[in-house]
Amino acid sequence: MTLPEMEERVTSLGQPRYRAEQIFKWVYKHGIDDFAAMSNLPHAFQQQLAEKGFATGVLTEEGAQEAADGTKKYYFRLPDGLHVESVYIPEERRKTVCFSTQVGCAIGCAFCATGQQGFVRNLSVAEIVDQVRTIGLERRTRITHAVAMGQGEPLVNYEATLKAIKLMNADYGLGIAARHLTISTSGMVPAIYRLAEEDIQLNLAISLHATRDQIRSELIPLNRTYPLSVLIEAARSYAARTKRRVTLEYIMIDGVNDGDEDLEGLLTLTTGWLSHVNLIPYNPVPGVDYQPSAPATLRRFFQTLQRHNVAVSIRQERGAEIEAACGQLRQRLKLMEKR
Numbered sequence: 001m002t003l004p005e006m007e008e009r010v011t012s013l014g015q016p017r018y019r020a021e022q023i024f025k026w027v028y029k030h031g032i033d034d035f036a037a038m039s040n041l042p043h044a045f046q047q048q049l050a051e052k053g054f055a056t057g058v059l060t061e062e063g064a065q066e067a068a069d070g071t072k073k074y075y076f077r078l079p080d081g082l083h084v085e086s087v088y089i090p091e092e093r094r095k096t097v098c099f100s101t102q103v104g105c106a107i108g109c110a111f112c113a114t115g116q117q118g119f120v121r122n123l124s125v126a127e128i129v130d131q132v133r134t135i136g137l138e139r140r141t142r143i144t145h146a147v148a149m150g151q152g153e154p155l156v157n158y159e160a161t162l163k164a165i166k167l168m169n170a171d172y173g174l175g176i177a178a179r180h181l182t183i184s185t186s187g188m189v190p191a192i193y194r195l196a197e198e199d200i201q202l203n204l205a206i207s208l209h210a211t212r213d214q215i216r217s218e219l220i221p222l223n224r225t226y227p228l229s230v231l232i233e234a235a236r237s238y239a240a241r242t243k244r245r246v247t248l249e250y251i252m253i254d255g256v257n258d259g260d261e262d263l264e265g266l267l268t269l270t271t272g273w274l275s276h277v278n279l280i281p282y283n284p285v286p287g288v289d290y291q292p293s294a295p296a297t298l299r300r301f302f303q304t305l306q307r308h309n310v311a312v313s314i315r316q317e318r319g320a321e322i323e324a325a326c327g328q329l330r331q332r333l334k335l336m337e338k339r
């Protein structure tokens with residue numbers, strides 16, 4: 001719930017409006033989920049909340065793996081017994097959580113472990129927000145950045161993702177600056193236009209991964225519905241409307257999207273608008289027959305784009321040894337369950 005929704009709920013239970021803010025402080029600032037421990041609430045109200053089935057924390061940590069660089073991957077059980085995963089990425093000045101928005105995913109990207117599992121269901125607002133809140137509490141740190149880049153296509157679960165992001169941003173919620181919140185999409189064009197009209201200045205990242213329709217359709221089947229010309233038009237429109245730079249994610253896969261023609265394509269697609277290319281070394285997924293591009297190829301892409309004044313970065317590989325690409329831990333644990 002947002003604070004106004006909670007205020008409405010507590011007043012309908014015969015309590016003053018400020019009780020809502022008290023509850024929010026316990027939940028978001030102190031990490032208390034047990035109503036009985038919320039010591040400034042009247043005892044009868046504590047009981048009423050529990051009896052009426054209100055719940056705060058909705059996730060149970062069932063497994064985690066930590067890499068030497070501090071990247072930690074969490075495997076959470078949801079209230080209905082399904083599982084989802086999230087990744088914590090600590091850096092000197094930022095603490096990022098990469099969160100999931102769906103169990104499984106219907107998009108079926110060829111390079112992605114989650115895509116191989118198919119779609120199960122959307123996550124609720126609480127299940128999305130609680131990934132970021134729980135990790136901040138467990139790490140005893142203030143999460144400064146959050147990215148919808150875990151399992152699922154966030155813009156398919158549009159309403160819940162947006163509401164969760166607004167709760168992450170709100171002062172009474174997790175208090176993460178809007179410019180530190182990112183939604184990453186595989187290219188849901190109508191939702192990109194919708195997002196541009198929202199009253200929150202988010203970052204948008206688009207999984208580009210190819211500059212030719214034939215290759216992109218092989219990697220991301222959604223490209224058959226929203227091909228590159230339509231997608232880039234939507235991205236340009238988003239950048240123009242929000243005045244924010246759109247990130248184009250580009251996973252570099254050996255012999256698939258790392259040739260001269262692809263580099264030329266990147267130069268063409270990024271000309272004349274507020275974009276930023278993020279080159280990502282491919283992180284091999286068990287059962288998927290792709291290999292990362294050679295480091296020299298990655299460097300050549302980076303240097304050529306830079307020479308042509310394209311804003312470009314290389315995503316530092318984090319937590320490779322703990323399989324921190326989306327869906328990998330979940331997939332491995334499932335395999336172990338089957339054995």
Ligand code: SF4
Nearest residue numbers: 105108109112115152
């Ligand atoms: S990369 Fe993202 S959109 Fe594509 S299948 Fe995986 S989770 Fe879904």
